[in-house]
Amino acid sequence: MKKVMVMVLAVAAAGAFVAGCGGGNTAGNAAPAKVTRPEPKGDYKGKKMPETANAEAAANTWKANCASCHGEGAAGDGSLGSGLNPKPTDLTAAAFQDAVGDDYLFWRISEGNPDMMFGNTSGMRGFSSEIKEEDRWNLVKFIRSKKK
Numbered sequence: 037m038k039k040v041m042v043m044v045l046a047v048a049a050a051g052a053f054v055a056g057c058g059g060g061n062t063a064g065n066a067a068p069a070k071v072t073r074p075e076p077k078g079d080y081k082g083k084k085m086p087e088t089a090n091a092e093a094a095a096n097t098w099k100a101n102c103a104s105c106h107g108e109g110a111a112g113d114g115s116l117g118s119g120l121n122p123k124p125t126d127l128t129a130a131a132f133q134d135a136v137g138d139d140y141l142f143w144r145i146s147e148g149n150p151d152m153m154f155g156n157t158s159g160m161r162g163f164s165s166e167i168k169e170e171d172r173w174n175l176v177k178f179i180r181s182k183k184k
């Protein structure tokens with residue numbers, strides 16, 4: 037008989053980084069490149085997008101879960117997004133896309149707004165329990181496909 041021990045690892049990385057934003061970011065994320073984004077935490081850091089990730093396969097997932105805030109084309113102009121503070125990031129902006137890795141995108145989609153780094157009012161929540169991993173990678177690919 038095999039005895040299985042489940043070890044729960046504490047989130048060791050908690051507090052291990054200092055969020056670079058100096059506060060007072062009340063203007064929202066209209067210029068997202070100006071926001072200092074932390075490195076993805078724990079296992080998320082350095083994660084590679086599978087080669088099979090498919091932007092078109094994410095189209096429906098995007099419409100159902102993301103477009104209301106981020107807009108159909110990911111420009112941050114969804115109807116629900118306009119009332120939010122901070123506002124949804126324009127994910128199409130080259131400055132944003134160049135500033136972040138695939139691991140960062142995957143992390144944010146999975147975990148939302150860890151440590152409230154973009155303000156504790158951020159409407160961005162984590163989707164790891166609702167959208168399976170493969171589809172979250174498809175969303176990353178989808179976002180990459182929208183780069184302006």
Ligand code: HEC
Pocket residue numbers: 065068073098101102103104105106116117120122123124125141144145148149154158159160161163175
């Ligand atoms: C209720 C509105 C809302 C929904 C729904 C939503 N988001 Fe967001 N999202 C936001 C807001 C607001 C921000 C900007 C603040 C922040 O980064 O926390 C954001 C930030 C992000 C970021 C990080 C951008 C940055 O500036 O670093 C990514 C990536 C992202 N969203 C992807 C998605 C994806 C993919 C979905 C669908 C699975 C989704 N979001 C659903 C509101 C939303």
